[in-house]
Amino acid sequence: TEEPTDGETTETPTEEEPCGIVESHAWNTGATGKLRIPVPEDTELWEVTITFDKPVDSSESYQGVDEVCDETVCTFTNESWNGELKSGNAIELTYQAEFEDMGFENTDAYPQPVSFTFNGEYVCT
Numbered sequence: 001t002e003e004p005t006d007g008e009t010t011e012t013p014t015e016e017e018p019c020g021i022v023e024s025h026a027w028n029t030g031a032t033g034k035l036r037i038p039v040p041e042d043t044e045l046w047e048v049t050i051t052f053d054k055p056v057d058s059s060e061s062y063q064g065v066d067e068v069c070d071e072t073v074c075t076f077t078n079e080s081w082n083g084e085l086k087s088g089n090a091i092e093l094t095y096q097a098e099f100e101d102m103g104f105e106n107t108d109a110y111p112q113p114v115s116f117t118f119n120g121e122y123v124c125t
Contacts, residue, residue, distance in 0.1 A: 018036055019036055019037070019038055019090075019123070019124035020035065020036065020037075020116070020124045021033060021034075021035055021113050021116065022034050022035065022036045022092075024112060024113055026110035026111070026112070027110075028101050029098060029099060029100065029101045030096060030097060030098050030099065031096070031097045031099075031110060031111065031112075032094065032095065032096045032097075033050075033094070033095055033097075033113055034092060034093070034094045034095075035048065035050070035092065035093045035094075035095070035116055036090055036091075036092050037090060037091050037092075037093065037116075037118050037123055037124070038089075038090045038123055038124065039085045039086060039087055039088065039089045039090060039091060039118075040087065040118070040119075040121065040123055041087045042085070042086055042087050043083070043084070043085050043119065044083055044084050045077065045078055045083045046077065046078045046083060046085065046118060046119050047075060047076070047077045047078075047118075047119055047120070048061070048064065048075065048076055048077075048093060048116060048117065048118055049073060049074070049075045049116060049117045049120075050073070050074045050075075050095065050097075050113050050115075050116045051072055051073050051113070051114055051115045051116065052072045052073075052074070052097065052111040052112060052113055052114065053072070053111060053112050053113075053114045054072065054099070054110070054111035054112075055071045055072055055099065055100075055111065056069050056072065056074060056097045056098065056099045056111050057069065057098050057099050057100060058097070058098045059074040059076070059095055059096065059097045059098070060095065060096045061076040061093060061094070061095045062093070062094045062095065062096075063078075063079060063082055063091075063093050063094065064076035064077055064078060064079060064093065064095075065077055065078070065079055069097075072111075074095075074097065076095075097111065099111050
């Protein structure tokens with residue numbers, strides 16, 4: 001399987017290919033992360049919801065729009081160019097979350113993503 005570019009679909013993940021929250025990095029008031037999601041069924045539109053273990057103020061999805069955060073839950077939807085996905089493929093989505101500077105010395109104490117859904121369904125852990 002070739003390495004995908006951001007927002008590009010690939011073949012279904014194998015045991016060697018990660019599924020779920022594959023990257024997460026935090027600093028003073030923000031975090032970035034990457035989700036790798038197997039597409040469970042053909043879709044023309046999608047919505048992703050990320051749940052964090054602590055409140056976040058806002059988020060931005062690099063392959064999505066209409067970002068909304070409410071306490072620990074952030075949601076975004078597809079761009080006009082990447083809504084149509086075929087079952088059996090996977091999509092990689094990157095995001096950035098902003099939160100209040102909590103004065104933590106260890107970035108492990110910052111808000112961390114704990115789960116996500118794709119069109120309302122948990123697709124992997």
